[in-house]
Amino acid sequence: MSVRRITPGRPRTKPAEERRADLLDAAEGVFAERGVDAARIDEITERAGVAIGTFYLHFSSKRDIMLAVQSRFVDRLVERQHAAVQNLPADDWTGRVDAWLSDAVRAYVEHAELHDVLYGHTPINARTEIQVSPENAHVEAFRRLITERPDPPADAPNPAMAALLIHSAWYGGTHALLHHEADDIDRMADELIADITDLAHRYLRSDV
Known part of the structure; x- marks a missing residue:
């Protein structure tokens, strides 16, 4: 009887540093297109493909991510x-x-x-x-x-x-x-x- 080997699947979420980089990339793009004042956090998270809650795991506010960018x-x-x-x-x-x-x-x-x-x-x-x-x-x-x-x-x-x-x-x-x-x-x-x-x-x- 053969034994089926179970291989670990791909992680369902990205490492934190990659997710943070995605948010920075998204924020940079939104800021460039709309300006910092007009940009919204939900636009940044939508472009990064993450939930709003994920944003706040990395940044405290729009100003915080702007300073990071x-x-x-x-x-x-x-x-x-x-x-x-x-x-x-x-x-x-x-x-x-x-x-x-x-x-x-x-x-x-x-x-x-x-x-x-x-x-x-x-x-x-x-x-x-x-x-x-x-x-x-x-x-x-x-x-x-x-x-x-x-x-x-x-x-x-x-x-x-x-x-x-x-x-x-x-x-x-x-x-x-x-x-x-x-x-x-x-x-x-x-x-x-x-x-x-x-x-x-x-x-x-x-x-x-």
Whole structure:
């Protein structure tokens, strides 16, 4: 008599981290389409394919998931800039700084609409305010890159202040570029990158 072996079936529910990621993906899509203010939690859960109760296992409110989407947005930018830097030799510090800044500008250009939705900015071509905090994860990641400089000169600027000021320059410059009507954003982005990297070289005293 043969014995039928029972194999475990597929789990009926996704792991918590996957379910949370689904909710973040859904929220990002709803926010991008409807704006944060107009978005509703039931729209997010419907898109994610989960019950309302599942939402509250992971997030306490719409604001809570909005902050989580913001955090993931910045984390992905940092990961992208790290990847650009890792393609260069460790001893090419100036090249790594240039790669970081170049990719930062291009990433903002590519994701400008989502950025504006998540950070409460008004639509493209409107006047807005820029706020850059030293606690920003993007600023902190750039500060760490600055500290990797081998044998910095005695008069090199403080890395934390340098990261904040250079971040403000590229971020503000890119924001201004995107929020003015322009037929050739790519060309203007190239010019901005050239200006920002030149500014960074002079401020960081890269030629010393």
